[in-house]
Amino acid sequence: MLTDRQLQILQVIVDDFVTSAQPVGSRQISKKKGINYSPATIRNEMADLEELGYLEKTHVSSGRIPSEKGYRYYVDHLLQPTNISVGEINLIQSIFENQIIEIEQVIRESANILSELTSYTAILLGPNVTKHRVKRFQIVPLSKQTAVAIIVTDNGHVESQTITLPEGFDSSNIEKTVNILNERLTGVPLNILQSKLEKETYEVLNQHVYMADSIIRSLMKVASVENDSKIYFGGKTNMLNQPEFHDLNKIRQLMELMERKSQVIALFQPVEQGITIRIGSENNHMAVEDCSVITTAYSVGEEQKGAIAIIGPKRMDYQRVVTILDVMRRGLSRTLSEKLNDGQ
Amino acid sequence: MLTDRQLQILQVIVDDFVTSAQPVGSRQISKKKGINYSPATIRNEMADLEELGYLEKTHVSSGRIPSEKGYRYYVDHLLQPTNISVGEINLIQSIFENQIIEIEQVIRESANILSELTSYTAILLGPNVTKHRVKRFQIVPLSKQTAVAIIVTDNGHVESQTITLPEGFDSSNIEKTVNILNERLTGVPLNILQSKLEKETYEVLNQHVYMADSIIRSLMKVASVENDSKIYFGGKTNMLNQPEFHDLNKIRQLMELMERKSQVIALFQPVEQGITIRIGSENNHMAVEDCSVITTAYSVGEEQKGAIAIIGPKRMDYQRVVTILDVMRRGLSRTLSEKLNDGQ
C-alpha cells in the first residue's frame, strides 16, 4: 500500500509529465505548491515508487516517468473529476441543438468536436443497425433481368442492393414476392433476417412464385447487412503532433491500423459498462502500445448501442478526456434516442 | 533544342534517380551501357543541362537530380511505353472477371490493386450519379410524423432520407403524392431534379394534396444528391515509405489533404482527355508540391465519368504508372459500362 506522500508524488509526476512530456526530476517536484519536502526526500520516495513498479527512468540519471502500472494506479485511484469550461460544454451541446440534423451528421460532428477538444484522435462507431426491424420490403425492377431490392427499417435506415432476376420473372411475380416478404418479415430484426429468409420464407415463396430459390439467394445478399457499424473519425492526424509520434514507424503502424475496420473495432473490445481506459499494452496491439484508448458506449433507444473512443498517447490528459467523453456520451444517448422516438 | 546526347543523359538521370532516390553523378552515368563517354564529357553536358534548367544540384558538389522542368521534358518527350508483366495485367483483369460483384466493390478493389502495383497512393472517384435518371419514387411511412423518402435511379443507385410529414398527412395523401411524383419525374436526371420539383411538380402537387409545400421542402433534401462523388483510397500510407516523406510536416500536410474531400477533388482538376501528369508545383497545392499526380478519367456508359489518380513522389516511375493506369482505365470503363447495360 502506498503512503499518502507517495500518492501525492505519483500524482504530481503524472500530471506534470502529461503536460510537459519530459521526465520529471526531484527538484522540479519539490517546487510544486503543496509539496513541502526537499528534493532528497522526494528522491527517496521516487526510488521506492520505482522499485514498486509505478515509475520508470528513461536512462540512469534522468527524471522519472510513470510506468503503465503507474498510469493504471493513477486512473484507478487518483483521477478526480475536472471541470471543463462552460464554453466547451456549450460547444458539445451545440451539436445536439440543431433539430433538423440527421443522425449520421450528429455523429460525424461529434467525432470532429471530440478531436478538437481533446487534440487526440476520436473514433465513433455508429449505432448498430442489426437490431433494427424490417418496416418494408421493396423491389424496383430496372430491366428484364435486374432490379433493386430495398429494405427499410423502423428507424428509417435503408439497405439496398441490385439483384439479378430469374429469366421470365415478370412484374406479377415481383408483386407477389414483395407481398409475401412484407407479410412474413415485417418486424423481424435484421440480424435474424437471413435465417428467417432461408427457412420459413423460402417455403412459402416456393409455393407461390416461380424460381423462388434464385430470388431468395439474391435477397440473402441484401439481408447480409454489415454487422459491423459505420466508423467515423475525427482528428486522424492529431497524433502526428504528439512528441511520442516523431517516429515514422509508429506513425505508419497507427495509420495502417486506422485503415483496417476490423482492427479499429477490436480496439473497442471488450465493451464494458461505463468508461473504459486501456493503457498501452493493455490494448493488445503493437500499433497502440504507446497509446491509451478510452472508450465508452452510447445507446440509442433501448437496444442499439454505438461506441466512442479517444486514442491519445499514454501520456494523456485522462481527467479531461474522461470528463469530455462523459458529457458527450450523455448528450449523444439523449439526443439520438429522442430522434428515434420522434420517428416512431 | 537539346542534342541527342543531352536527351540520353537526361533520360538516364531521371531513370536512375527514380529508382535510387540519390543524386546521380557523372561517373555513375558513364558506367551505364549505351553511354560511351567519359565522366568529364558527361559533366560538361550536365552543366549545360543545368544551365538550361533541366537539372538541379542538392548542394554544390553533389550529383544532379531532375528539376520539375526536367521531369516535364521527360514525360513530354522521353516517356516510352513499358511492358508491365503478364502477372500484373492478370491481377488487374481479375477484378473485372468476377461477374456478381457490385460497381462499388469493383472500384474499391481497383483502388487497392492500383496502390499495390505502384506502391503509391491511389484515389478513385466513383462515377458521378448526378446524371442518373429517376426510376422510381417511394415514401415509406415510419410513424405519424415521419417517413423515409426513397429515390431509385435507372442504374440501381438508391438515395434515401428520413423526412417529417405534415400534421394529418395520411396514407392516401402519401399514395397520391408518390403517384404524382412518379408520373411527373420518372426519367429526370438527378442534377435537375431539384429545380423540377420546385417548379412544375409543386404546382401539380399543390392542387391534389394537402400541405404540399411542406412535403416538397422535405423532398428537396433527398434530391440534393451530393454532386461530388464518393472517394475511394488505396494505399493511403504508402507515401510514408518514400524517402522524401521522412519529414513529419510533409506527412501531416498530405494526410490532412486526403481528409478533405474538396481538396482531394481539386487534385483532379482540370479534367482533360487522356492521361494527365501534374508535377510538383503544377498541382497548385503546398501539400503535394513534392508529389506528382497522374490522373485519368474512366467512363461508365456515355455520360457518367469517374476518375482515377495516382499520387507519388515527383521521383515517380512515370512509365510504369502511365501504363498501369491505362490498363485500369480501359478495364474499368468496359466492365462498368457492361454492368450498366446489363441493368437496362
Place this chain on the structure above:
DNA sequence: ATTAGCACTCTCTGTTCACGAGTGCTAACA
C-alpha cells in the same frame, strides 16, 4: 571535340569535450 588530371567543395560519420540535469549514497541534523 574529348578526356585525363587535379584542386576544391560539400556531406557524412565518428570522436571528443564540456555542460547540465538528475540520481544515489552518506553523513549530519531535528
Place this chain on the structure above:
DNA sequence: TGTTAGCACTCGTGAACAGAGAGTGCTAAT
C-alpha cells in the same frame, strides 16, 4: 527515526572538429 545537505557519479545533448568519400569545374593535353 525521519529528513535534509552535500557530493561524486552517470548519462544525454550539442558543439566543434577531423577525415573520408563523392562529385564537381577547370585546365591542359590528346
